[in-house]
Amino acid sequence: MGVTISGIALPTRTPVSFAVDGQRLRASASSTPDSLWLLPGLVDVHSHPGMESPGDAYSHDVFRRHMLAHRSAGVLTVRSPGSPDPVLDRPDDPDLPRLTRSGRWLATPGRFFPGYGRRVSEEELPAAAVSEAAAGWCKVIGDWMPDDPPVPLDVLTATVDAVHAVGARVAVHCQTAEGCRNAVLAGADSLEHGLHLDHSLLPRMAAQGTAFVPTFSAFAKTISNLTSSGDARLREWIVTGWEHAFPTVRAAHEAGVTVLAGTDNKPCGDVAGEIAWLIKAGMPVEAAVGAGSWIAREWLGLPGLVDGGLADVVAYDTDPTEDPSALTRPSRIVLRGNVVR
Ligand SMILES: [Zn+2]
Missing domain, CATH: 3.20.20.140 (Metal-dependent hydrolases)
Incomplete structure (x- = not known):
């Protein structure tokens, strides 16, 4: 089972679900999204x-x-x-x-x-x-x-x-x-x-x-x-x-x-x-x-959280655009497809 990550993507606020495919994100329709807010790092x-x-x-x-x-x-x-x-x-x-x-x-x-x-x-x-x-x-x-x-x-x-x-x-x-x-x-x-x-x-x-x-x-x-x-x-x-x-x-x-x-x-x-x-x-x-x-x-020329985009994701339990103090409390960190946290 590979790495998957799902939640509400910012800034679009669309529910997304991705499978990590090497260094890329692939949209996966499967799961019910987690209640996480996702930034591309x-x-x-x-x-x-x-x-x-x-x-x-x-x-x-x-x-x-x-x-x-x-x-x-x-x-x-x-x-x-x-x-x-x-x-x-x-x-x-x-x-x-x-x-x-x-x-x-x-x-x-x-x-x-x-x-x-x-x-x-x-x-x-x-x-x-x-x-x-x-x-x-x-x-x-x-x-x-x-x-x-x-x-x-x-x-x-x-x-x-x-x-x-x-x-x-x-x-x-x-x-x-x-x-x-x-x-x-x-x-x-x-x-x-x-x-x-x-x-x-x-x-x-x-x-x-x-x-x-x-x-x-x-x-x-x-x-x-x-x-x-x-x-x-x-x-x-x-x-x-x-x-x-x-x-x-x-x-x-x-x-x-x-x-x-x-x-x-x-x-x-x-x-x-x-x-x-x-x-x-x-x-x-x-x-x-x-x-x-x-x-x-x-x-800087880097894509956001899209199908085929780079597998860089940071997830928060709280919407950081509602409460920016949440930015100091990332709950998941994925860099280049590798789970850091
Ligand atoms: Zn300087």
Whole structure:
């Protein structure tokens, strides 16, 4: 007897029954569905498995531990927007969640943690981005400190165009208003953080399909660690950006921008916490859960709970679109057809 799983599939709310056939789901008409709510797994679109803190070298043991923490939380897909791991063609480990790689962080002079990431000149950025995007994505550090200039618009546009020309996508780290503006005008595929994003850019983001990953979880930690010592200007910039992020997320959702759940935080496995922040910002619960599940999977090109789809399923006893706290209590987890729980 093979693995079967049945229940109410979200977001369609249709009763489904699947037999697991290798790594695929096959619709089976047989049983009366269990009273479970089924998601095609959770997704964290901004996690850096393999290093604990910025500046750390890549460790494969740490990577496995981080990915297993994701898996036990029902996070079956992870996008890693920047890694210290220079290996682009490492095969997927079948025990671990699906991984979308973005190569190494691409950092131009004066931007990013000193000495960290792949350091390139602005002139070299487009070609370097193409080489880092071999696995489908690259990650550009578009700006850094509040009063420093972002990557110039012409450089960022040339970079995005070059990466798109080879069929890959570009994630841009941006936190200043100007950095966010350049990322949108350059046609980036995702804005990571977007702390001081001007709302007038939201219709353009929606029209061109630029997603927004606000990473509340990371900033919540930053805010809680702020002390009265240190750079007052930096502190004020972070606090005003944090306060601005809540109405921005709500306005982005209402403008039709794809808002996605990415934690950029440790420990791994808490995308449910990020979904809770999206709800706090005013996203409807169902959209916020989708931002960390089916919407994110579709955005990454992965199918949902359909006949012939990938055998990635997480089941809950309670409907998480009614009670999102249920996301922390998965009752069954199936990854690549293997029963994890
Ligand atoms: Zn990050």
